[in-house]
Amino acid sequence: AQSVTQLDSHVSVSEGTPVLLRCNYSSSYSPSLFWYVQHPNKGLQLLLKYTSAATLVKGINGFEAEFKKSETSFHLTKPSAHMSDAAEYFCVVSRGGGADGLTFGKGTHLIIQP
Amino acid sequence: ETGVTQSPTHLIKTRGQQVTLRCSSQSGHNTVSWYQQALGQGPQFIFQYYREEENGRGNFPPRFSGLQFPNYSSELNVNALELDDSALYLCASSLIENTEAFFGQGTRLTVV
Numbered sequence: 001a002q003s004v005t006q007l008d009s010h011v012s013v014s015e016g017t018p019v020l021l022r023c024n025y026s027s028s029y030s031p032s033l034f035w036y037v038q039h040p041n042k043g044l045q046l047l048l049k050y051t052s053a054a055t056l057v058k059g060i061n062g063f064e065a066e067f068k069k070s071e072t073s074f075h076l077t078k079p080s081a082h083m084s085d086a087a088e089y090f091c092v093v094s095r096g097g098g099a100d101g102l103t104f105g106k107g108t109h110l111i112i113q114p
Numbered sequence: 115e116t117g118v119t120q121s122p123t124h125l126i127k128t129r130g131q132q133v134t135l136r137c138s139s140q141s142g143h144n145t146v147s148w149y150q151q152a153l154g155q156g157p158q159f160i161f162q163y164y165r166e167e168e169n170g171r172g173n174f175p176p177r178f179s180g181l182q183f184p185n186y187s188s189e190l191n192v193n194a195l196e197l198d199d200s201a202l203y204l205c206a207s208s209l210i211e212n213t214e215a216f217f218g219q220g221t222r223l224t225v226v
Contacts, residue, residue: 032213043118043204043219044157051213090156094213100170101147101159102206102215 002027002093006105014113019078021108023091026072033074034092034102035065044090050074061085086112117141118207118218126224132193135221137205139186145210146188148180151202151220163188164210192223200225 007022025031035047048059055067065076074091091105117140127133139146145164149157159172163182177193186207192199202222206215 034214036217041219044206044217046214046216049214101149101162101172102157102213103159104149104156106156107154 002031002095002100002103004091004093004103004105006089006091006108008108009106010109010111012111012113013081015083016080019076019081019085019110021076021089021091021110023074023076023105024072025074025091025093027093027095029095032094033065033067034094035059035063035074035076036090036092036104038088038090038107040087047076047089081110081112083112083114086110118205118216120203120205120218120221122221123219124222124224126226127195129195129197129225131195132191133195133223135190135192135203135205135223137188137190137207137218139188139205139207140216143207143209143216144186145208146182146186147206147208147215148188148190149204149206150174151204152198153201157204160190195225197225199223 003026005024033050036044047063048057050057050067058064063078088107092102094102119138121136147162148160151157160174162170166182179191181189202220204220205218208215
C-alpha cells in the first residue's frame with residue numbers, strides 16, 4: 001500500500017521569497033515520487049521526479065525536491081517565487097511499473113502575494 | 115502541451131445515463147491510465163490499459179469500464195451515472211516501463 005500526505009492545503013508567500021511545499025509519503029517498497037502542478041483549467045504538468053537516483057532532484061521552472069528516506073519526506077522548494085507559480089501542486093507516489101497507478105496527495109494551493 | 119488530447123472538454127449528463135470519454139495518447143506511448151478528480155481533491159486512479167487489456171484498477175465499481183485500441187487511444191465508459199460522478203476525468207499516457215505519465219487537459223463531467 002502507498003499513501004501521500006501534503007501537510008498544507010494552502011501556502012501563501014510573497015513574490016521573490018522562498019517556497020516550501022511539504023509532502024510525506026508511506027510506501028511498503030522503494031517508491032518513485034513526483035511533483036505535478038495544475039494551473040486553473042489546465043491539465044497536470046510534471047515538475048520533477050525521483051526514481052532512486054540522486055536524492056536531490058531538480059525540475060522545471062527552478063523547482064527542486066529532496067528525497068529523505070529517514071523522514072519519508074519529499075518536500076518541494078523554490079528559492080524565489082514568481083507570480084506565475086500560483087497553482088495547485090500535487091505530491092505523487094508510485095510503486096514503479098505503473099500497474100497500481102499513481103497515488104496523489106490532496107494538493108497544496110500556492111498563493112503568490114505581489 | 116503533452117500531446118495527450120481528450121474529448122469532449124465539457125459534458126452534462128442526467129443521472130442514470132451512460133457516458134463515453136475519449137483520449138488520444140502521446141505518440142509512442144503504449145499505456146493509458148484514467149483518473150477521476152473531484153472538486154478540491156487530488157486525482158484518483160480508476161484503471162490502466164496496456165496492450166488493449168486492463169492491467170491495473172483502483173477502487174471504482176464495475177460500471178466504470180474502458181477500452182484501449184490498437185493505436186493506443188482509449189475510452190472511458192461510465193454506466194448508470196450518479197451525481198457523485200461529477201468530476202474532472204483525466205487521461206494519462208506513459209510507457210509501461212516508465213511511470214512518468216503525461217496528462218491531457220481533462221473532461222469536465224457534470225451529472226444533474
